[in-house]
Amino acid sequence: MVKLRAFRVLMAALLPAFLGAQSHRAEGFDRLPEGAVVAIMPLDVELYAVTAGGVREPKAEWTEAARKNILADLEARSEAGKVTFKAFTGEAGPEIAELGHLRAAVSNAIWIHHFGTMKLPGKEGRLDWTLGEPAAAISRAMPADFALYVTLRDSTATGGRVATMVLMAAFGVAAPGGGQAGEATLVDLKTGRVVWYNRMFKATGDVREPVAAHAALDNLLVDFPGKGK
Amino acid sequence: MRPSRLLPALAAGLALWGQAPAPPAPAVRPDLKTDEGGLWALADREEQRLRQSPLLVRDEALRAYVQKLAERLVGPGVPPVRTYVLEIPAFNANMAPNGMMQVWTGLLLRCENEAQLVAILGHEIAHCTLKHGLEGLRDAKSRTAWATVMLAVPVAGPLVSLGTLAGGFAYSRTQERSADALGLELMAKAGYPPGEAAKIWANLAEEMQAEKEAGGEPAKRSRLFATHPPEAERQKALEEGAARLGAGGQDAGAERYRALVAPFRMAWMEAELKHRRFGETLALLARCLRADPRDGLARYFEGEVYRIRNQEGDAAKALAAFEAAAGIPGAPPEAHRALGRLHRKAGRKPEMRAAYARYLELRPGAEDADMIKSYLEEP
Amino acid sequence: MRKTSLAVALLLAVACQKPAVWMGVPGGQVVNLPEGLTVAGDPLWNRLEEHKEGVRDVWWTANGNALDLVVFFTGIRPGEVLTGAKPKEGVKAPVFKEDMQPEEIVDLFDQFISPWATSFHRGKLSPAPFLGGDGFRFEWSAVRKGDEVALQGVGYGAVRKGRLYLVTFHAPRLHYFPTLLPRVEALAKSARLAG
Secondary structure: OOOHHHHHHHHHHHHHHHOOOOOOEOOOOOOOOOOEEEEEOOOEEEEEEEOOOOOEEEOHHHHHHHHHHHHHHHHOOOEOOOEEEEEOOOOOOHHHHHHHHHHHHHHHHHHHHHHOOOOOHHHOOOOOOEOOHHHHHHHHHOOOOEEEEEEEEEEEEOOOOOOHHHHHHHHOOOOOOOOEEEEEEEEEOOOOEEEEEEEEEEOOOOOOOHHHHHHHHHHHOOOOOOOOO | OOHHHHHHHHHOOOOOOOOOOOOOOOOOOOOOOOHHHHHHHHHHHHHHHHHOOOOEOOOHHHHHHHHHHHHHHOOOOOOOOEEEEEOOOOOOEEEOOOOEEEEEHHHHHHOOOHHHHHHHHHHHHHHHHOOHHHHHHHHHHHOHHHHHHHHOOOOOOHHHHHHHHOOOOOOOHHHHHHHHHHHHHHHHHOOOOOHHHHHHHHHHHHHHHHHHHOOOOOOOOOHHHHOOOOHHHHHHHHHHHHHHHOOOOOOOOHHHHHHHHHHHHHHHHHHHHOOOOHHHHHHHHHHHHHHOOOOHHHHHHHHHHHHHHOOOOHHHHHHHHHHHHHOOOOOOOHHHHHHHHHHHHHOOHHHHHHHHHHHHHHOOOOOOHHHHHHHHOOO | OOOOOHHHHHOOOOOOOOOOEEEEOOOOOEEEOHHHEEEEOOOOOEEEEOOOOOOOEEEEEOOOOOOOEEEEEEEEOOOOOOOOOOOOOOOOOOOOOOOOOHHHHHHHHHHHHOOOEEEEEEEEEEEEEEOOEEEEEEEEEEEEOOOOOEEEEEEEEEEEOOEEEEEEEEEEOOOHHHHHHHHHHHHHHHOEEOO
């Protein structure tokens, strides 16, 4: 019999090893295979105007523009013969919707247990999460090898207010005084494995213009496999 | 109709009752650049999510029924209505500016007839017709005190947003009154007795009173109902409004309504019990039993409330209710199971065996059949 | 409301913001849990470190508490809620009673998680060996309120010397529940009561 306490002491000794920079990639996954098709899942993007009083108004026109910009910018990251980014064109039925809910829960778990303070010793510091076999629903709906999920919330203060609170509410974590919050998850559709993940917060940002959208995506896609450093 | 114009009219003795409001402009998709466009787009995305929600009651007959009722009420100036029944045990319904209408099962459980459901639908359609959601947004923008209202809207948990986004904002009392007035007219025009609208609030008031008397805290009504005028005031105004409208149709559609919700009542009542607001639930059940003393399901759940509450004297009340239910044809077979359990605990073996055997006979494929069989095999 | 542990707040929470320390579980050894409960360790799991007087629920996860969660409710006494805490005076919390039958214990569990889960549907309930003797096994499904993830769950329970012992497991029904179920079954099968 082993007392858990002893084990805890052991783990405490090992813990610092896990506290270093956390990898954004799954173990052994460095590049997208040549010719890979990445399905861009329906973008979860909302833009708001925040008035001086803190009222958050949804801006449909801005959101529309941001979606177009982000999608166009992602698709433009395709490289002939190497990797193709393509908007998901399959039917978004209940299967895809449920998978989307699971993806959100998995992404959250990665944020909390991989990048956050609540590390799981059993993971030994690896980015080791999956959507499992159900991820294949996407490649059944559209020919693709990977799926990229992108979430973005962007608040533009119209009255000189920094919309930190809004973003905190959006992600349930403290945003360091940011006006933009984003999350992206890359899933291997053969295995369901999350092969790359990132979440970012930024004090300023505005994705209504293509140039700014490009900068925001550069920021979000840090360490994205196969894109170099 | 802007509240500013409505308010003096109301102050002058509810002169608006019986008067049709000025016909609003026909519903066209607003420009994306406008604040109204923003609300529509948000509601559109919410609706996409709602279509795939695991809480959506996927029963075509029920959905089609509610949809048809709503369609009959929608007039010009309102986008085509699309109804969604959600399995949420709370008294709530709402309609978003884009025509998405939600009806929660906690509300369906509490309507006594079709006319009462129509009254609620009419009320929500009236909010939409009068563009109260948009007024709310504009009001919020001009008054910073409302900031928190806006912050609460879209990105919290899906369930939260389901409840808050559709209407967008808590309506003001003035808005509620004008929606009540228009709703009542819509209902009368569709051929229902308008007197049923007031009964909803009388019933709710009765449940809340019962809960207070039982020492509990009455349900916090959904946010949409939170700023509604007090039930009693509302009931009175609706009664007066109905009297002014004169006799509408005579058929409240009680039979039709009961037949339609019958297959769902068991599940809805079970969800209801989880609130543990025993006073409220007992009042609801008493109302069902007044309408139909042979309502075996209501009798069974009365027993369940007493069993779970378990105050002094409740054990005897539970036994009596289960026994009564077991004697009513069509009552849930679970009444026999409940009796079996009471007999088993009291060591009355023959009675226990008879009750459990009856349960298994009525529900041969019961999920707990193996467990029950093990009780029957006990020496 | 009632006295709850941090873990309770996390039960079905989508994300937990409060700091909590997850510790490894050693494989191939017997692990001691409160109230004399022991199970076979499996390095797949992580255990939430939380020591609070009178609270006797122990939480294990493999991938994070929103993706899979095993909860051991150990030695719950009559009059206590499932965490082992006593409800405050005047609070009508659902408490364990010694004469409860398995289906009433399922009710108790259902009540316990209802703040976080909706659309709770009872599945199969049957007698099953647990703690080396008679017990029961129950299945359920629900929808998590926070993120609308459809969950599946299973539990083993038994009452010994008037005290309730439960091992429950729930996870998203997609992938996580079916994949981890065999490991959970093995865990439940290994559970023993000392003394």
